[in-house]
Amino acid sequence: MSAGERHVRLEVAGLAAGYRGVPVLRDITLDVRAGERVGVVGRNGAGKTTLLAALIGIVAPTRGTVRLGGHDIAGRPPYVIAAHGLGYVPQGRRLFPRLTVDENLRLAARSKNLPTSGVYDYFPHLADRRHQLAGTLSGGEQQLAAIARALAGDPKVLLLDEPAEGLSPVAVEGLRDTLLAISRDRGVGLLLVEQNTTLLAATVERALLLEKGSVVGELTAEQLGDEQSLRVFLSV
Numbered sequence: 001m002s003a004g005e006r007h008v009r010l011e012v013a014g015l016a017a018g019y020r021g022v023p024v025l026r027d028i029t030l031d032v033r034a035g036e037r038v039g040v041v042g043r044n045g046a047g048k049t050t051l052l053a054a055l056i057g058i059v060a061p062t063r064g065t066v067r068l069g070g071h072d073i074a075g076r077p078p079y080v081i082a083a084h085g086l087g088y089v090p091q092g093r094r095l096f097p098r099l100t101v102d103e104n105l106r107l108a109a110r111s112k113n114l115p116t117s118g119v120y121d122y123f124p125h126l127a128d129r130r131h132q133l134a135g136t137l138s139g140g141e142q143q144l145a146a147i148a149r150a151l152a153g154d155p156k157v158l159l160l161d162e163p164a165e166g167l168s169p170v171a172v173e174g175l176r177d178t179l180l181a182i183s184r185d186r187g188v189g190l191l192l193v194e195q196n197t198t199l200l201a202a203t204v205e206r207a208l209l210l211e212k213g214s215v216v217g218e219l220t221a222e223q224l225g226d227e228q229s230l231r232v233f234l235s236v
């Protein structure tokens with residue numbers, strides 16, 4: 001890997017997408033630098049999940065460009081986009097419940113022939129449970145396993161869809177520490193869709209405000225630290 005590839009930036013311009021001809025994303029432009037932690041906030045139905053789905057190739061963009069490390073990946077199949085270095089932690093985790101933690105990770109690592117061992121450095125608790133069926137883990141453990149699985153594919157930028165959903169405050173703290181460590185140590189950029197204001201405020205450096213499929217503003221770290229005004233933006 002060249003030094004350039006280690007510092008991969010996600011650049012999105014004029015992205016539009018929808019479902020069966022109904023537009024949802026209208027004109028999305030955003031940028032995530034190497035190691036940068038960016039949030040995406042917005043009310044229910046604003047298009048947050050659709051944005052991540054369009055970036056990873058699950059929903060086909062109808063317009064715009066998505067560049068990762070200079071490669072245009074818009075509209076490519078998800079496995080090609082993942083191979084370029086975009087990782088995805090979907091809402092609801094979507095682990096294979098009847099496979100072990102380790103089997104889940106090895107599936108993700110296989111396409112790149114990567115070892116999974118280094119990933120466990122960030123998840124010592126999971127290392128102890130690597131031979132346990134993923135479906136038998138607690139909610140917090142499953143969330144960490146879903147992130148570990150994405151990390152096993154060696155992403156340069158990681159998309160996360162509401163990882164704090166359903167987690168206890170203690171589990172959210174663990175999640176925060178893990179995300180900060182991944183971004184700091186590996187230079188992985190994060191694009192975090194999240195309604196949990198505690199996790200957002202503690203994790204991201206800025207957040208894009210999505211409304212009706214467009215980015216209408218940006219919240220600074222200072223605004224993110226003010227949970228009360230953040231709740232107003234999210235109307236939660």
Ligand SMILES: Nc1ncnc2c1ncn2[C@@H]1O[C@H](COP(=O)(O)OP(=O)(O)OP(=O)(O)O)[C@@H](O)[C@H]1O
Nearest residue numbers: 019020022024042043044045046047048049050051
């Ligand atoms: N599979 C789908 N088929 C058709 N329409 C969809 C589909 N998924 C989402 N939509 C519609 O797209 C719009 C944006 O939904 P999306 O799930 O991206 O929003 P969101 O901001 O992630 O919302 P939430 O916070 O509730 O998860 C909504 O109007 C939704 O009804």
